Amino acid sequence: MLKEVLGRFEPRRENLLDILHAIQEASPTNSLSKEDIEAVAKYVGITPAEVYGTATFYTMFSVKPRGKHIIRVCTSTACHLLGGETVLEALKRELGVDVGDTTKDGLFTLEISSCLGICGVAPAMMIDEVAYGNLTADKIKEIIDQYRRGG
Numbered sequence: 001m002l003k004e005v006l007g008r009f010e011p012r013r014e015n016l017l018d019i020l021h022a023i024q025e026a027s028p029t030n031s032l033s034k035e036d037i038e039a040v041a042k043y044v045g046i047t048p049a050e051v052y053g054t055a056t057f058y059t060m061f062s063v064k065p066r067g068k069h070i071i072r073v074c075t076s077t078a079c080h081l082l083g084g085e086t087v088l089e090a091l092k093r094e095l096g097v098d099v100g101d102t103t104k105d106g107l108f109t110l111e112i113s114s115c116l117g118i119c120g121v122a123p124a125m126m127i128d129e130v131a132y133g134n135l136t137a138d139k140i141k142e143i144i145d146q147y148r149r150g151g
């Protein structure tokens, strides 16, 4: 898989973010492993430490195995003022995990995020690439159930 993903890009440093993105997206653990980091470093001709530094600098990347779906709850001002904390608590309860953790069934990883750019529908979250707004505790349960059913 790794070789195939790398082959899609020119081996240049300026492609680093795109390469890391593509590898993480293809990863069954939604993350970048030590082997991935070493292979990317070799491919673009920089040190593994530099790749690791990039992978840990951006919140969109994870060097820790994650669940199938990544939930990112906005904790910036608009969402915070409109009940973001309640939403986060509802998610923790519903999933039985804390921020940064993955559910036992491997389905979800719960993360927090700064502004998602959809403040008009605060409080908001993203699950993978899908945005959800005007959230309430009830809505959270509905949305999570939908994913559990495979939707």
Ligand code: FES
Pocket (backbone or CB within 6 Å): 074, 075, 076, 077, 078, 079, 080, 114, 115, 116, 117, 118, 119, 122, 123, 124
């Ligand atoms: S403050 Fe939450 S989406 Fe902007």
